[in-house]
Amino acid sequence: MSNAYAEVIGDPIAHSKSPMIHGFWLEKLGIDAAYRAHHVTPDTLADYFAQRQADPNWRGCNITLPHKEAALDHVEDRGGLRQSIGAINTVLRDEDGILIGTNTDAAGFYTPISGLDLAGETVALIGAGGAARAVLFALKRADVGAVVLLNRTPLKAAALLASFDLKGEALPLDAPVPAVPLLVNASPLGMAGQEPLALDLDPLPNDAIVYDLVYVPLETELLAAARARDLDTVDGLDMLIGQAAIAFELFFGKAPPRDHDDELREALIS
Structure with a gap:
């Protein structure tokens, strides 16, 4: 999995704590993969998904403002999220290379x-x-x-x-x-x-x-x-860590070590 990676996308994105959260869990579990932030503007959203779909090392992405609704236009909506929540915050690529949207926010x-x-x-x-x-x-x-x-x-x-x-x-x-x-x-x-x-x-x-x-x-x-x-x-970290935990397992195939949540929160606020 050495070249495997996932990302969080948004506009702006520099404030995101998702790379620290996922990086913390990757290190704790000894998983050789990366998670990073990537700045994507609304006018480059379609290009982003087209490029990542062609990259076999890309495991998926989390989505933050302002793309949670617009991203639905670029992925398969197998869970009927357009009709239920009306937004997605996570995208995965299945074994056939198809991008699938889901939502871990709720x-x-x-x-x-x-x-x-x-x-x-x-x-x-x-x-x-x-x-x-x-x-x-x-x-x-x-x-x-x-x-x-x-x-x-x-x-x-x-x-x-x-x-x-x-x-x-x-x-x-x-x-x-x-x-x-x-x-x-x-x-x-x-x-x-x-x-x-x-x-x-x-x-x-x-x-x-x-x-x-x-x-x-x-x-x-x-x-x-x-x-x-x-x-x-x-506070917002409770939801952020909760939704990230679900996405982490989807990206990397292992549940994050939630017994280290106190240590993670300390790292995030220091």
């Missing part, structure tokens, strides 16, 4: 909160892009009662809720945060280089959980505000 998102009973509850979600689609897919499976979706374009948010057959309402970003047990940021707001996300969390109950998918910086303004209120929080 499972990665849900794992840290799998102990919660969200059945019948109303939750709040910020964002309506590819990551939000994976979150909504997971929330639908958790049988939530309704979703309040805050987005710059409420019309887009309303259409997204309808596409998942979820009850709720679509509101602008400056709308007050509802009193919900779970608030999730699935937008890039608050990420380094992006606009800040400043929300008044006072309406949240004292036992609410605030979950921010952003991981650069790890301590976002949203999470800092939640901790100032002594609310439970989940």
Whole structure:
């Protein structure tokens, strides 16, 4: 496997921690392969997949902003993800050289909160892009009662809720945060280089959980505000490591050593 490699693609991509995560696991398992970041712009996405499909050493790629929806046009959708989640974050090449899209985001998102009973509850979600689609897919499976979706374009948010057959309402970003047990940021707001996300969390109950998918910086303004209120929080590394673990096994044929997660988190934040 000495020339084997996988990648993460996006625009921008320099912030990605995926190479460190996969590299950590490759080293722990003694697998002679590589995982790297590759900058791909929207206008070069088709060329990227054509070139990688022809490379026998390429095991696949993870996909980050802004390609999670557009990448569906360049791969086979055997799992019906266009109709369900509407986005992919992982691409593999099968033994016949065919590129197949899949999504590990939904499972990665849900794992840290799998102990919660969200059945019948109303939750709040910020964002309506590819990551939000994976979150909504997971929330639908958790049988939530309704979703309040805050987005710059409420019309887009309303259409997204309808596409998942979820009850709720679509509101602008400056709308007050509802009193919900779970608030999730699935937008890039608050990420380094992006606009800040400043929300008044006072309406949240004292036992609410605030979950921010952003991981650069790890301590976002949203999470800092939640901790100032002594609310439970989940940071972006939890989802990042969870979805990466599923992709790693798909790429390299072995499950990652999750018993080293504490060591991995320390490496990622140092």
